[in-house]
Amino acid sequence: MANLKYSRQREAIKEFLASTTEHPTADTVYLHVREEFPHISLGTVYRNLNLLADIGEAIKITTPHGGDRFDGVTAPHYHVLCTECRRVMDLDMPVLQSVNELAGEKFNGRIYSHNALFYGICSNCLKKGSKIPYPDTLTQ
Amino acid sequence: MANLKYSRQREAIKEFLASTTEHPTADTVYLHVREEFPHISLGTVYRNLNLLADIGEAIKITTPHGGDRFDGVTAPHYHVLCTECRRVMDLDMPVLQSVNELAGEKFNGRIYSHNALFYGICSNCLKKGSKIPYPDTLTQ
DNA sequence: AACAATAATAGTAACAATTACTATATTAAA
DNA sequence: TTTAATATAGTAATTGTTACTATTATTGTT
Secondary structure: OOOOOOOHHHHHHHHHHHHOOOOOEHHHHHHHHHHHOOOOOHHHHHHHHHHHHHOOOOEEEOOOOOOOEEEOOOOOOEEEEEOOOOOEEEEOOOOOOHHHHHHHHOOOEEEEEEEEEEEEEEHHHHHOOOOOOOOOOOOO | OOOOOOOHHHHHHHHHHHHOOOOOEHHHHHHHHHHHOOOOOHHHHHHHHHHHHHOOOOEEEOOOOOOOEEEOOOOOOEEEEEOOOOOEEEEOOOOOOHHHHHHHHOOOEEEEEEEEEEEEEEHHHHHOOOOOOOOOOOOO
C-alpha cells in the first residue's frame, strides 16, 4: 500500500462529505470544493473520492441512474432511492448482518458483505402526487 | 404507453437472455445476437434491453464495476458479485419481502421494493487462492 | 534552511458505456 | 396495397470516469 501524503484538497473533500447527507456525486463534490479551491481539477476529486472509498473513509454508492454517489458515513447502512426525484437517502435501520450467512449457505463460494438499495417515493414527491411506478417490483 | 410492434431483433435478444444465466452486458448480448443478425446495431440492443426492463420482461442489474447487466429471469431474486472475477451469479434464496415494510417504518415516504447485491469470492476464485479484500465491509 | 524522495496536483486527453439523431425499412391494420 | 406507426442501422453526441504528464506540495533528512 502506498504511503498517503496529506493534501489540502483531499481534506476539503473529506470535510464536504462530512458536512452533507445528500450523497453527492463526484461532480457535486467538485462544484462545492471549487469554492475553496477554484483550480481543483475534477480528476483530483475522482482520485480522492476513490481513494477514500478504498481506505474505508467513504463509501461509493452505485445506483441505476446517473453517476456514482459518495457517502462520508462509513458505518454500514442502507439507502433509499426516490425513483421520482432520484434523491438518495439514508435508512436508519440496522444492517441485517445475518443474511450474509444465510446467503452463504446458498452460494458455492464465500460471501463477506452485501448492500441493499430500497426503491420508493420520498415524502416530497408523494405530496406532489407521484405514484409508485409499474412494474412495482424492481428488485434486481 | 406506446404500442409495441414485433421485431425479430427484439425476439432474438429475448431468446438470448432466456438462454443464459450469465447476466450479460449489453455488449455481450450484442456480440451474440450478431451471429443471427450480423447488421444489428448496438443501439438497437440497448433500446430493446431497456424496453424489456421497462415492461418487466427483463431486469437491469447495476453493479459497481463495468456496464449494466441484464437478466431474463424476472422473478425477484438476489445476486452475488464475485469481486475477484466480477461474475454475477444468481442467489437461490427467497427475497425478504418483509424488509420493505421494515424499511418503510423508518422512512418518511413510501417504499415498494429493494434489491440486494452480495459481495463474495466464487468457488473458482477461491481455488485460485483469492482472499477477501480489505475493507471487508463494502456495504453501501 | 536547503535538499532529496515521494506523492499529489492541474490540466488535458482518452476511454467506456450509453443515448440521441436520422434516413430507411418493417410491421400491422384498414 | 396504401397508410400510419414503430423499429432499425449507422453514426454522432453525451456522460461519467480514468489515464497521462509536467509541475507543485509534502515529508523526512541533513
